[in-house]
Amino acid sequence: MPVDKKLVEKISKLSRLNIDESKINDFVSNFEEILNYIDLLEQVPDNSNQNEEDLISDYATRDDSIIEKLSNDEVLMNxxxxxxxxxxxxxVIDEE
Amino acid sequence: MYKTIEDINKGYKKKDFKPSELVSEYLSEIKLKDQKLNSYTEVFEDLVFSHAQNLDKEIDSDNSILDSNILFGIPIALKDIFLVKDLICTSGSKMLENYVSNYDSKVYESLKITSCLLLGKNNMDEFAMGSSTETSYHGPTLNPWDLNRVPGGSSGGSASAVAAGLACASIGTDTGGSIRQPASFCGIVGLKPSYGRVSRFGMIAFSSSLDQAGPLCRTVKDSAILLDSISGYDSKDSTCLNLPPTNCYTELCKNDFNLKDFTIGIPSKLLDIGLDREIKTNFDSLIKELISNGVKVVDIELPNAKYSVATYYIIAPCEASSNLSRFDGVRYGHSTDYKNVKDLEEFYIKNRSEGFGDEVKRRIMLGNYALSSGYYDAYYLKANKVKEMIVSDFNSAFNNVDCILSPTCPELPFNLGEKKNDPLKMYLSDILTIPANLAQLPSISIPLSLSKNNLPIGLQITGKKLDENTLLKVANGLENLIGFSATPKG
Incomplete structure (x- = not known):
């Protein structure tokens, strides 16, 4: 996909961000430069059959029990x- | 005020000074120097002074506490990314300019038990995204060695404060070099522990699989003392390893090792990336000195390390885009009055667009792009495969060596504004620090020398995963050999 104003606007919408009109061109050129650099990874031969489960660590879990909690006032304080x-x-819901 | 933790502990024992006297001195130094340096986002003047007065009384009634607890009364600071109950935590962002923490981070909880003294919070790149501390909402921090230059980042406030003698030590975080690079730029010690050593609970997340907290301080021994106190298992961080706290300081104090006991690896090919000439010359002289002292130095290969920056700038933004989605202005953070917007989507967009700076927006967008439909395999999955290859390179290298040496940064501290508008150039300055984050390895930067223009050059030592003991022994041996003692004028 070409890196242009349209793409940057699409991604900013997905990110719930608004980029100032005056800065859009800078974002486009920075994006293009960074994505070109990241494409360096295309040079790495992909010989592995690893899938997502093989690569993402298996994190520790614990019982789903209440250990301590903030009060209602504390949760709302910010x-x-x-x-x-x-x-x-x-x-968010319209009345019928 | 260039005192180490050990110096202060000795001073208290000999009754040379009391905690309240020492804190007063630090507070005056901060007043004198920090208007220019901008290394603190907040100083807890009254709070820390009254805490210190209480400690005066404790020492008067029983000073044996100073034997069992070396951090007692040590004035430190925290990067403004760690939550401390009832105090503001901004993460360098307008998004959190008024955010008051309602619980303590595990790092602070561990330090609090030692009765160390919290001077204040240090400035940082916004949400730890940056290598210069220029992206902070609080304005840039300056480098005390040269006020026209950056202190590095993202823990630049911590590094600048410690280097200028405005704190004995500070705790920072390192996702791609954010402890080691500023430590290098400011001529101090900075340690990134193995991933999982230190709990991330209450530390504002950037890239969860890479973020790790660690100390910035004056000596390797001080870094050991602080690591010992902040490490250890925490059930509130599912990635925190179920291991006891480290015992590195006691091990170092045994003094039963010699640099000749260790084999040092040099990744020569990786260093062909175009190091600054002075950095290369200084690093090469050290290697020659090591060889002439009988230390075993061997060349190692890290064939995939050259892909580290590209790998990092996929993984970190992907995780950041997810972590920072919590900042929508509903529960906390910068928020407009909801009655003045059309709908919920406009509410989110307005809050996030006003609250985040450009670099944070850029990384969230990069992450969302790489994770968007049809791109996941090409970017995130591929980057994780390359990450595994980098891990495997290190595993092979560590079959033959105990530690890996390189300069910490390919370049000297750069001028303020020099790279601010060129993000890729800024990203590439992390080429030597990022590999240790991707491979979850412990890595430390210690001062190597000064350039002709009096700018610090840092030496990076990287160890085997979870072998902080060997890493710190080698670092301590090198520190003694190098004998760096210069302090900045600023």
Whole structure:
């Protein structure tokens, strides 16, 4: 896929980010340069049949039990928009 | 104020000074120098002074605590990426400029038990993404050796503060060199432990499979003391290894080793990348000196290490794009009034676009691109395969050597602004530090020498996974051989 303004805008939308119009061209040229560099990996022969499960570490797990918890007030203390005991956001479900 | 942990402990024992007197001195130094350096994001003046006064009384009533606990009363700082309950933690970002932690990071919890003194929080690249501390929302930190140059990054505030004598030590984090490169640029010691040695709980995540906390300090012994106190199992980090804390300081103090006991590997081909001439000359002289002292030095091959930067700049942004998706302005972080936006999507976009700086946006977008439909195999999966090849290169090399030596950085500390608009150039400066992160190895930077322009040059020593003991013995041996004692004017 060519690296152009359209691609950068698509990726910024996926990332829930807005890039200032004045900076878009810089983002396009930096993106192009970085992706060209990363393509260096195409030179590495891929002889392995490893799949994702082989490569991603098997992390430790523990029982799903409650060990300690923050109070409701503590959980809400850094939220700018709150309503009583809840985080507040714009309504996401339309009324019928 | 260029005191080591050991110096301060001795000073307390001899009653040369009390914790409150020492803290006052550090606070005056910070006032004097930090307006220019900008190495701290916040200094806890009142809090640390009253803590120190309490420790004065404890020592007066029973000073045996100083024998059993060498960190007692040691004034340190933390990179502003570690949560400390009730204090602001910004991670160098506008996104978290008002964020108050409601619990302690494991690293701080471990340090708190020792009764060390927390002077403040150090500046850093935004969300630890950078190699110069120029991406911080708090403005750039300067290098005390030359105020026109960067201190390195992302733990640049930690390195600058320790180098300038504004803290005895600091704890930083290293994802692709973020402890070792600033330690090198500022002429101090910086240790990245093996992945999994130190809990990441309460440390704001950048790239979870690579991030690791470690000390920036004045000597190898000090790095051992701090590693011993922050390492160990923590059930709250699923990647933290189920191992007891290290015991490196006691091992070092036995003094029962000699550099000749170890075989040192040099990755000559990797060093053909175009090292700065002065760095190459200084590194080569050290190798000659080692050989003439009877140390066994052998050439090693790391054939895939040249792909490290490309591998890293796929894996780290992919993980960052996922980790930083939590910053949507709902539960915490920069947030607009939700009543003034059209819908939830606009709310997210507005919060994230206003809260993140350009480098963070670039990396989130790179990650989302590499993980987007149809690209996963070509990028993330391929990068993880190459990562395994790099691990296997190191495993082969470590069949014949105990440690691997190289300069820490291919270049001297660069000028402020020199690379700010050229991200790829900035990324390539991490070529010598990234391999240890990908292979999860412990790696340390110690000062090697000064350039003709009085800029520090760092020496990197990388060890076998989980063998911090051998790594620190070799580093201590080299430190004694090199005898670096210069301090910056700034």
């Amino acid at each position: 939220a700018k928009n709150k309503d009583g005991k809840f985080f507040a956001v714009k309504k």
